[in-house]
Amino acid sequence: MTDxxxxxxxxxxxxxLRALTRMAEEYDQKTTSSHELxxxxxxxxxxxxxxxxxxxxxxxxxxxxxxxxxxxxLQQILNLHVEWDVAVIGAGHLGHALANYNGFGHRGFRIRxxxxxxxxxxxxxxxxxxxxxxxxxxETIKEHGAAIAILxxxxxxxxDVTDRLVKMGIKAILSYAPLHLSVPDGVExxxxxxxxxxxxxxxxxxxx
Amino acid sequence: MTDxxxxxxxxxxxxxLRALTRMAEEYDQKTTSSHELxxxxxxxxxxxxxxxxxxxxxxxxxxxxxxxxxxxxLQQILNLHVEWDVAVIGAGHLGHALANYNGFGHRGFRIRxxxxxxxxxxxxxxxxxxxxxxxxxxETIKEHGAAIAILxxxxxxxxDVTDRLVKMGIKAILSYAPLHLSVPDGVExxxxxxxxxxxxxxxxxxxx
DNA sequence: TAGATTGTTAATCGATTAACAATC
DNA sequence: TAGATTGTTAATCGATTAACAATC
Numbered sequence: 001m002t003d004x005x006x007x008x009x010x011x012x013x014x015x016x017l018r019a020l021t022r023m024a025e026e027y028d029q030k031t032t033s034s035h036e037l038x039x040x041x042x043x044x045x046x047x048x049x050x051x052x053x054x055x056x057x058x059x060x061x062x063x064x065x066x067x068x069x070x071x072x073x074l075q076q077i078l079n080l081h082v083e084w085d086v087a088v089i090g091a092g093h094l095g096h097a098l099a100n101y102n103g104f105g106h107r108g109f110r111i112r113x114x115x116x117x118x119x120x121x122x123x124x125x126x127x128x129x130x131x132x133x134x135x136x137x138x139e140t141i142k143e144h145g146a147a148i149a150i151l152x153x154x155x156x157x158x159x160d161v162t163d164r165l166v167k168m169g170i171k172a173i174l175s176y177a178p179l180h181l182s183v184p185d186g187v188e189x190x191x192x193x194x195x196x197x198x199x200x201x202x203x204x205x206x207x208x
Numbered sequence: 209m210t211d212x213x214x215x216x217x218x219x220x221x222x223x224x225l226r227a228l229t230r231m232a233e234e235y236d237q238k239t240t241s242s243h244e245l246x247x248x249x250x251x252x253x254x255x256x257x258x259x260x261x262x263x264x265x266x267x268x269x270x271x272x273x274x275x276x277x278x279x280x281x282l283q284q285i286l287n288l289h290v291e292w293d294v295a296v297i298g299a300g301h302l303g304h305a306l307a308n309y310n311g312f313g314h315r316g317f318r319i320r321x322x323x324x325x326x327x328x329x330x331x332x333x334x335x336x337x338x339x340x341x342x343x344x345x346x347e348t349i350k351e352h353g354a355a356i357a358i359l360x361x362x363x364x365x366x367x368d369v370t371d372r373l374v375k376m377g378i379k380a381i382l383s384y385a386p387l388h389l390s391v392p393d394g395v396e397x398x399x400x401x402x403x404x405x406x407x408x409x410x411x412x413x414x415x416x
Numbered sequence: 417t418a419g420a421t422t423g424t425t426a427a428t429c430g431a432t433t434a435a436c437a438a439t440c
Numbered sequence: 441t442a443g444a445t446t447g448t449t450a451a452t453c454g455a456t457t458a459a460c461a462a463t464c
Contacts, residue, residue, distance in 0.1 A: 042388065059445075061439045063445075104402075155230075192402065201396040204379075208355070268422070
């Protein structure tokens with residue numbers, strides 16, 4: 001796939017999609033403008049128009065964007081017209097929280113498997129899912145084919161599990177483990193470490 | 209506080225801190241170089257040196273950086289020489305996961321309160337914390353003073369709660385709610401929405 | 417001394433913004 | 441028609457990188 005669209009632009013598309021969906025569902029709004037959308041998100045209207053212009057012409061002079069149409073286009077661009085099966089690795093508190101979060105379904109994802117290496121957790125049911133032993137990982141992925149995994153395990157074992165996931169063809173990993181993961185080209189990784197985020201913010205705070 | 213150091217630089221400091229801590233604790237390493245650190249993190253050595261140079265001269269030509277000293281300096285810069293009290297809003301699965309996560313303590317934070325608006329959850333104990341009713345928010349913050357809150361509640365009520373937090377003087381918010389929050393200048397917000405992250409990654413994936 | 421690595425400068429690269437013709 | 445807003449261009453702004461003198 002030809003790709004010279006900046007990563008940073010791609011990263012904003014889901015933000016636009018989220019805001020547009022909210023306008024449609026919460027406020028039953030039919031159209032919007034780059035100005036209104038930008039105001040709502042703290043982003044300049046010029047940037048929004050520039051970002052969208054990488055992919056086509058979705059608006060009309062004078063009236064702006066039809067929300068339903070733009071939502072549909074963004075979903076197409078982001079490959080969200082299919083539902084993605086997701087494997088959760090780790091059945092601790094966070095793994096359970098992910099398995100029980102009902103915000104995935106309407107936005108393109110379904111948690112389908114949850115794994116743990118603790119025999120005491122294997123067999124537990126959570127939101128209709130049964131915790132499988134991590135050693136069934138390879139077999140399960142081979143059988144069903146999965147592209148996305150979420151890592152909800154300690155840093156210690158995260159790189160090992162990542163290597164196994166990559167070996168099985170996983171192409172996107174969302175990691176809650178507090179460390180940098182090494183992956184080959186072609187594998188996407190997103191990091192979500194609450195402490196790192198908070199440490200960034202404390203820079204701007206004054207200790208009491 | 210004078211501040212023309214780019215946000216993006218501040219955002220990398222906790223990443224450096226995390227990697228350095230790992231070198232020290234996991235591998236008992238005493239020194240490192242910008243080259244080694246960069247290799248480990250997928251960041252250029254020039255960028256690391258440039259970033260650090262905003263704050264002082266921490267290395268020695270020929271030998272690199274003393275890890276313990278650099279860790280200490282980064283902690284000072286990020287205001288992590290004090291421990292920050294954190295309020296968690298929302299005692300659902302995610303709120304409980306946060307309350308039980310043991311990765312905060314060693315990195316500068318302590319979850320001290322957890323709130324919910326569901327009477328059925330108020331009074332529940334989790335990891336030594338008792339869930340308080342959200343209506344006790346103002347009183348509790350007024351009494352103890354808190355600067356950081358984590359939002360683990362649905363989008364619907366997130367802006368309302370944010371307004372209340374800001375009113376009480378909260379200066380940093382880590383939000384797991386899938387929406388953009390409006391806050392006045394001087395209040396830091398970090399977003400952590402797993403779906404947004406995954407939607408960014410699916411752009412690069414090929415639907416099967 | 418020889419080798420390694422810093423901190424910094426200048427050049428390059430990339431992203432954001434202002435402005436506006438086009439047009440609904 | 442008058443007003444609003446797009447998509448795009450060029451200018452500005454900011455971040456990254458390459459290179460190297462300084463020096464441990």
